[in-house]
Amino acid sequence: MPSFDTVCDPDLVEVRNGVDNTTKEIQTRFDFKGTSAAIEIKDKEITLTGDADFQLQQIQDVLRNKLTKRGVDVRFLDVGTAQKAGGDKVRQVIKVRSGIEAETGKKIQRLIKDSKMKVQAAIQGDAVRVTGAKRDDLQAAMALIKKELPEVPLSFNNFRD
Structure with a gap:
């Protein structure tokens, strides 16, 4: 996945x-x-x-x-x-700053859940893993997170198909 x-x-x-x-x-x-x-x-x-x-x-x-x-x-x-x-x-x-704080992680999780996209977010330590069925949905989730949280310097890594 x-x-x-x-x-x-x-x-x-x-x-x-x-x-x-x-x-x-x-x-x-x-x-x-x-x-x-x-x-x-x-x-x-x-x-x-x-x-x-x-x-x-x-x-x-x-x-x-x-x-x-x-x-x-x-x-x-x-x-x-x-x-x-x-x-x-x-x-x-x-x-x-290093690592995503718990409050920001919950904010990302809530943002993805409220967007009604077909992706799930799970907090894993100081990172948030987002999984979905389609690559396009994941890219849309990336764009949404970047747009909604401009004050946090987030990056996305470990992208797997």
Whole structure:
């Protein structure tokens, strides 16, 4: 039976490369000279450090630019709030989304069920598997999911006939 998996997985290698490129630009930019501006990545968390909120925003803009150039969707970034980090420094944590959350999975399942298409959706861990009798129905389901959930960077893989 034809099926595909709906997943939310960033290319972590490209994310790390984007962070590394951002670090290089921060070190060479004149407006960051002599400041505590820094960016680092650990697992799936990117930590921005700076002297003020304005500086964090500038680092974020550079990061988004570098990730976009590397083909990473910026919707994978879940930006946290800026917090004081001792002295006059400010820190902000950005989490890289990976996997479909339970709420989004249920939303996809409900969307497919309400569409009256001849396909079924089943949540499997952090992915949603959609199965159907015809390939055309599966492609219509892909289009429906992309259209109805534009805020989530979904991709479809493991397509089987």
